[in-house]
Amino acid sequence: MVIEFRINDHYDRRADDVDPSMIILHYTQTKDFQALDDIFMGRNVVPEVGRVSAHYVVDVNGHVVQYVEEKHRAWHAGRSYWGGMRDINSHSFGVEIVHPGHDHIEEGYPFEQIEGVIEVCRHLVYEYNVKPWNILAHSDVAPDRKIDPGEFFPWQRVADHGVGIWPDEDNADAGTAEFLLGNPDGLKSHFASYGYDPDLPLDVIVMAFQRHFEPTVFYGDGSPGRPTVRTVKRLLALSAVKGR
Ligand SMILES: [Zn+2]
Numbered sequence: 001m002v003i004e005f006r007i008n009d010h011y012d013r014r015a016d017d018v019d020p021s022m023i024i025l026h027y028t029q030t031k032d033f034q035a036l037d038d039i040f041m042g043r044n045v046v047p048e049v050g051r052v053s054a055h056y057v058v059d060v061n062g063h064v065v066q067y068v069e070e071k072h073r074a075w076h077a078g079r080s081y082w083g084g085m086r087d088i089n090s091h092s093f094g095v096e097i098v099h100p101g102h103d104h105i106e107e108g109y110p111f112e113q114i115e116g117v118i119e120v121c122r123h124l125v126y127e128y129n130v131k132p133w134n135i136l137a138h139s140d141v142a143p144d145r146k147i148d149p150g151e152f153f154p155w156q157r158v159a160d161h162g163v164g165i166w167p168d169e170d171n172a173d174a175g176t177a178e179f180l181l182g183n184p185d186g187l188k189s190h191f192a193s194y195g196y197d198p199d200l201p202l203d204v205i206v207m208a209f210q211r212h213f214e215p216t217v218f219y220g221d222g223s224p225g226r227p228t229v230r231t232v233k234r235l236l237a238l239s240a241v242k243g244r
Pocket residue numbers: 025026027076138146148
């Protein structure tokens with residue numbers, strides 16, 4: 001699967017040598033693979049980005065390049081939070097997907113590239129028993145700073161291939177969802193018990209959740225940041241699977 005291993009020195013030790021339990025997906029926000037490689041190999045230091053890295057990069061044609069050994073801590077998540085953890089880099093694998101970013105987000109991702117993402121993630125899931133609810137967007141773990149890999153990333157398709165989780169809202173109780181919708185504190189604590197940072201405003205959490213699990217609100221089928229019964233039912237459906 002891995003066509004190349006490119007050694008850089010943008011890594012350190014995982015805190016307390018923890019076993020990684022998460023996968024964080026990103027887009028590179030570069031015009032192509034070469035531009036990303038220049039940053040990861042330290043030939044191009046972008047001041048506002050600094051020295052960064054990820055374990056794997058998936059090019060537009062689906063080719064996978066590894067930059068950091070899996071046992072090491074790559075530098076991809078920055079200030080972030082999930083399920084009580086703040087040092088997400090120590091607890092995760094970073095997978096970067098070559099894509100120019102939100103100015104081109106509606107173009108989506110090539111089929112072959114997603115095949116590559118599925119392949120590398122399935123490898124990590126198998127080797128490290130990564131749980132489906134711990135395969136996340138950068139925007140899930142840093143909702144106030146990040147929007148990658150964006151609302152056009154095919155989360156449902158990758159979940160169908162064993163990477164992550166997609167909510168089946170028919171499994172959630174509408175009455176409970178309606179009650180929570182009128183009870184923002186209760187709703188926020190449900191988002192927090194799924195993993196989202198409870199220190200953030202509810203609308204910021206909701207927008208991050210929708211970018212992953214209800215992306216049609218960004219295509220005109222709703223208002224990003226404003227939860228509906230469908231939003232809450234999806235959260236309940238996910239929580240039920242996680243709590244099983
Ligand atoms: Zn990112």
